[in-house]
Amino acid sequence: MRVMHAERLGGPEVLTLAEVPDPVPGPGETLVDVEAAGLNFADLKRLDGSYLPPKLPFVPGSEVVGRTADGRRVLAFAGRAFATKALAKEMVEIPEELPAGAALALLVQGMTAWHLLRTAARIAPGETVVVNAAAGGVGHLAVQLAKEFGAGRVIGTASTEEKREVVLGLGADAAVDGAADGYAERVIEANGGSQVDIVLDAVGGAVFDAAPYALAPFGRLIAYGTSGGVDPKPVDPGLLSERNIAIGGYWLGAHLNLPGSAADAPLAELIELAAAGRLRPLTGGEYELAQAGLALADLAARRTVGKVILRNR
Structure with a gap:
């Protein structure tokens, strides 16, 4: 072979x-x-x-x-x-009619997006979700799943106008530049002047540093990657407590190694959604x-x- x-x-x-x-x-x-x-x-x-x-x-x-x-x-x-x-x-x-690329998107990226929203961020109906790197492998699925799971508004960030058009085509309510400089201001503006409930971040670095300032009280920032760098500033405990916000992380690999299945229910739902055309990898x-x-x-x-x-x- x-x-x-x-x-x-x-x-x-x-x-x-x-x-x-x-x-x-x-x-x-x-x-x-x-x-x-x-x-x-x-x-x-x-x-x-x-x-x-x-x-x-x-x-x-x-x-x-x-x-x-x-x-x-x-x-x-x-x-x-x-x-x-x-x-x-x-x-x-998997069904014969499900394209290979679409099916492969569900295994790691799809289950990561599912658990980011359901398990790590504990999304509630009506909440506003920001997906950084929203045109990426996990991000483009998280945008769609956030809508499927009842988000009131979904905002995607992406580095180019072309990618932002892709994000809007996936159903995001707004798409903005994901650069660190001015990040919180752009996200809040895209949410009609209000802070957001959830930020899913695969970028890290300066973008991770900026994201807490976009969060509303009791908001959650969930990190799951560091494609943009691994040198964030120390998190200020005062910032967390004063605004009642939480910062967490998620890694599918570690989750799959825990007792019990982290895969069966999410993967079954993802395949069903994709086969029905409600999720477009x-x-x-x-x-x-x-x-x-x-x-x-x-x-x-x-x-x-x-x-x-x-x-x-």
């Missing part, structure tokens, strides 16, 4: 195409012929060794749409996913397996919108 692997740590450029033997399923594992694999920022961080440094040679990827030997089309968590075949332990059958680009390095470079440079996938033709 073919894989894209790295024999040393580094950036996307270290990935090369190789022929390796087919994997042999162990107990509880199923061999899946990979139709498409999904890309995540975690793949970049594992590749450069900054997150859970891998054993070399390393084949990135953790999610696939594919077909089992008995003909089932499945969505699955699978290690070494940048390949034509992969081993899966946990999988769910965006595919931010389809690349051939051999283009995995280019795909990761585009993802890192924020040149993509929505879910990025590698497809085996």
Whole structure:
């Protein structure tokens, strides 16, 4: 079978195409012929060794749409996913009519968006939700799910006018520049002069620093990424207590490792919503397996919108 692997740590450029033997399923594992694999920022961080440094040679990827030997089309968590075949332990059958890119968007990004709103932020009907990086893999789904879950107003931030148009097309009530300078003022203006209830932030850095000042009393800022930097200022406890606001974080990977299933109910709801057309996952680009390095470079440079996938033709 073919894989894209790295024999040393580094950036996307270290990935090369190789022929390796087919994997042999162990107990509880199923061999899946990979139709498409999904890309995540975690793949970049594992590749450069900054997150859970891998054993070399390393084949990135953790999610696939594919077909089992008995003909089932499945969505699955699978290690070494940048390949034509992969081993899966946990999988769910998906409709034939659901595009691979849309299905892959639901697994990590979709469940993250679901838990950000339901589990971490505890959204209540009528609340105002701000989604930073709202054209991204998690963000574009969070915009739609916030509406689905009863938000009174949804505001998305994005770095370009083109991306802001995408965000509005997803159903956001407003879309503004997500730059740190003037962030709180723009968000409040987009909410008719009122502060907001929830901010979901994948950017970090100076944007994270600015976000609390956009929150209304008892507002919640939930961090789930640091694409814009990891050097925020210390949080002022006085700011939290004076305004009764809360700052929290969410990471799907840690949640999935806890006892009980963090996946079953959210994933079932997400697949149902997508199949019914009420949730529209965006595919931010389809690349051939051999283009995995280019795909990761585009993802890192924020040149993509929505879910990025590698497809085996």
